[in-house]
Amino acid sequence: DAGVTQSPTHLIKTRGQQVTLRCSPKSGHDTVSWYQQALGQGPQFIFQYYEEEERQRGNFPDRFSGHQFPNYSSELNVNALLLGDSALYLCASSLVNRMYEQYFGPGTRLTVT
Amino acid sequence: AQTVTQSQPEMSVQEAETVTLSCTYDTSENNYYLFWYKQPPSRQMILVIRQEAYKQQNATENRFSVNFQKAAKSFSLKISDSQLGDTAMYFCASRISNTGNQFYFGTGTSLTVIP
Numbered sequence: 378d379a380g381v382t383q384s385p386t387h388l389i390k391t392r393g394q395q396v397t398l399r400c401s402p403k404s405g406h407d408t409v410s411w412y413q414q415a416l417g418q419g420p421q422f423i424f425q426y427y428e429e430e431e432r433q434r435g436n437f438p439d440r441f442s443g444h445q446f447p448n449y450s451s452e453l454n455v456n457a458l459l460l461g462d463s464a465l466y467l468c469a470s471s472l473v474n475r476m477y478e479q480y481f482g483p484g485t486r487l488t489v490t
Numbered sequence: 491a492q493t494v495t496q497s498q499p500e501m502s503v504q505e506a507e508t509v510t511l512s513c514t515y516d517t518s519e520n521n522y523y524l525f526w527y528k529q530p531p532s533r534q535m536i537l538v539i540r541q542e543a544y545k546q547q548n549a550t551e552n553r554f555s556v557n558f559q560k561a562a563k564s565f566s567l568k569i570s571d572s573q574l575g576d577t578a579m580y581f582c583a584s585r586i587s588n589t590g591n592q593f594y595f596g597t598g599t600s601l602t603v604i605p
Contacts, residue, residue, distance in 0.1 A: 419581050419595030433591045477523045481535035
């Protein structure tokens with residue numbers, strides 16, 4: 378049973394560029410949430426996708442956008458990268474009717490220079 | 491919004507001993523879940539234990555147990571018979587049951603188990 382997978386593992390981008398991070402949910406899961414974890418901090422909720430739509434959004438600017446595909450996989454896009462966007466980006470998946478069971482992926486480490 | 495506070499940035503414990511990690515939270519809701527997650531150096535966040543707020547009995551999972559004090563809004567994690575593999579960051583988190591989908595995390599406690 379495959380768990381949550383994310384790609385790439387690491388990424389280095391230059392300020393102003395755009396980046397796309399990818400996530401495949403745990404087998405059978407239909408809901409994907411994205412979190413940003415800055416160094417030394419706890420994860421902060423970015424948004425959640427279900428049935429290919431954004432269900433809820435945290436306090437992040439519109440530069441952060443996402444997408445969910447029919448196979449439930451998801452992408453996180455960040456435009457006009459800032460130095461402050463450097464963080465570990467975590468994807469978590471769950472079933473919509475069991476939201477209290479959230480499984481995390483290993484994350485993508487994004488460094489903006 | 492909910493806030494979760496972990497006031498112990500770092501802790502250490504001797505192998506085989508017991509350690510307690512503290513967490514307090516702030517919510518006006520009655521129905522919510524509380525969690526402890528472990529994040530080892532490999533970065534993958536792993537669920538340690540979960541507590542439903544409506545349950546008075548404290549949750550236990552093998553060597554891990556919680557002390558849930560609803561009135562005090564306190565949710566501490568006790569690790570018994572600490573093992574070297576318990577070395578990790580531990581995050582306390584909350585989720586409102588019927589309105590929110592997001593988890594709120596504390597800033598974490600770095601636990602080191604000393605051989």
